Amino acid sequence: QQPVQSPQAVILREGEDAVINCSSSKALYSVHWYRQKHGEAPVFLMILLKGGEQKGHEKISASFNEKKQQSSLYLTASQLSYSGTYFCGTHDSWGKLQFGAGTQVVVTP
Amino acid sequence: EAGVAQSPRYKIIEKRQSVAFWCNPISGHATLYWYQQILGQGPKLLIQFQNNGVVDDSQLPKDRFSAERLKGVDSTLKIQPAKLEDSAVYLCASSSLTATNYGYTFGSGTRLTVV
Numbered sequence: 001q002q003p004v005q006s007p008q009a010v011i012l013r014e015g016e017d018a019v020i021n022c023s024s025s026k027a028l029y030s031v032h033w034y035r036q037k038h039g040e041a042p043v044f045l046m047i048l049l050k051g052g053e054q055k056g057h058e059k060i061s062a063s064f065n066e067k068k069q070q071s072s073l074y075l076t077a078s079q080l081s082y083s084g085t086y087f088c089g090t091h092d093s094w095g096k097l098q099f100g101a102g103t104q105v106v107v108t109p
Numbered sequence: 110e111a112g113v114a115q116s117p118r119y120k121i122i123e124k125r126q127s128v129a130f131w132c133n134p135i136s137g138h139a140t141l142y143w144y145q146q147i148l149g150q151g152p153k154l155l156i157q158f159q160n161n162g163v164v165d166d167s168q169l170p171k172d173r174f175s176a177e178r179l180k181g182v183d184s185t186l187k188i189q190p191a192k193l194e195d196s197a198v199y200l201c202a203s204s205s206l207t208a209t210n211y212g213y214t215f216g217s218g219t220r221l222t223v224v
Contacts, residue, residue, distance in 0.1 A: 013174065032212060041113075041200065042152065044212035087151050096165055097142075097213070099151030 003090045003101035012078045012107045013065030020073040020103045031064050031071040032089035032097060035082075040069055042087060045073075075105065083107045111135065115201050115217035121222045127189035130219045133182070134203030140164075141178055142213065143186050144200040152200055158184065191223045 003024040009049055010018050022031065034042040048064035050069060056079075059076040061081045085102040092098075114133040122128050134141050140159050144152035155174065157165040160181035169176070173192070178184040188195055198220050202213040 034213075034215075041215035041217050042213075044214065047212055096154055096157070096167075098154070099144075101149075101151050 002098045003088055003100040005086075005088055005103050006079065007103060008101070009104040010106070012075070012082075013109055014080060014109055015077050018078065018105065019073045020075070020086050020088075020105075021070065022072070022090070022100055023068070023070045024090050024092075026090075026092045028064075028066060028069050028090050028092060030091045031062075032091075033062055033071075033073050034087045034089065034099075035084045036087065042108070046103040062087065078105075078107045080107050080109065111152075113201055113203055113214050115199075115216035115219055117219055118217065119220045119222075121224060122191055124193055124223050125190040127187065128191055128221060129185055129187045130199050130201075130221075132155070132184045132201030134184070134201070135214055137202035137207050138214075139181070140204045140206065141184050142202040143176055143184070144157060144202065144215075146198045146200055146218070148197070155186070155199075188221075191221075193223050196221055196223045 003022050006021050032044040032047050036042040050066050062073045064071045085104045087099050087102045088096045089099045116131050142157050143155040145155050146152045155169045156176045157177040161178045195206045198218040200218045201217050202215045204211045204213045
């Protein structure tokens with residue numbers, strides 16, 4: 001079953017912050033985050049493993065709460081280059097990576 | 110390192126015709142995935158290979174879709190016959206292991222339009 005992402009879309013001005021949430025009805029082993037720009041392939045940002053760790057990629061960070069089966073992606077001091085669609089992918093114990101429907105992020109000057 | 114190569118980049122066919130997509134993963138990556146991405150949706154896994162064996166094909170419409178990975182390297186995905194609802198971007202990805210703690214590298218995809 002695919003994870004649920006929210007919000008569906010967000011518009012930011014440069015320098016603003018945003019949070020994207022990803023939740024699953026199943027117990028999760030890991031969560032992936034990818035960014036896809038229009039007409040391009042999804043690009044891997046980071047992976048979070050069971051254990052509640054938090055990771056960062058430049059000014060983009062994420063957390064994973066395995067008890068709540070949720071992950072959040074934090075865009076801090078957003079830059080124009082952050083625009084794109086962000087997908088979370090979740091692995092349950094069966095190992096198949098299921099993607100959410102995506103969150104479109106638009107950063108304006 | 111070279112990325113995941115896919116071809117063709119675009120393909121337009123009529124319904125009921127057949128089409129094939131090719132993927133060359135990153136050298137040394139044992140696991141290869143084919144995903145279907147319909148406009149406005151997240152990628153959906155069609156099939157996963159570990160070397161040249163199938164790990165998961167539970168979401169592959171086997172009456173019309175087939176895939177193979179000969180010699181555990183290149184892979185081909187075929188659709189025969191195509192339907193209008195097969196219009197999508199077909200993404201190939203690879204990773205170094207089946208373990209769930211490695212990210213995937215995606216190719217640029219093949220955009221299929223069925224008319």
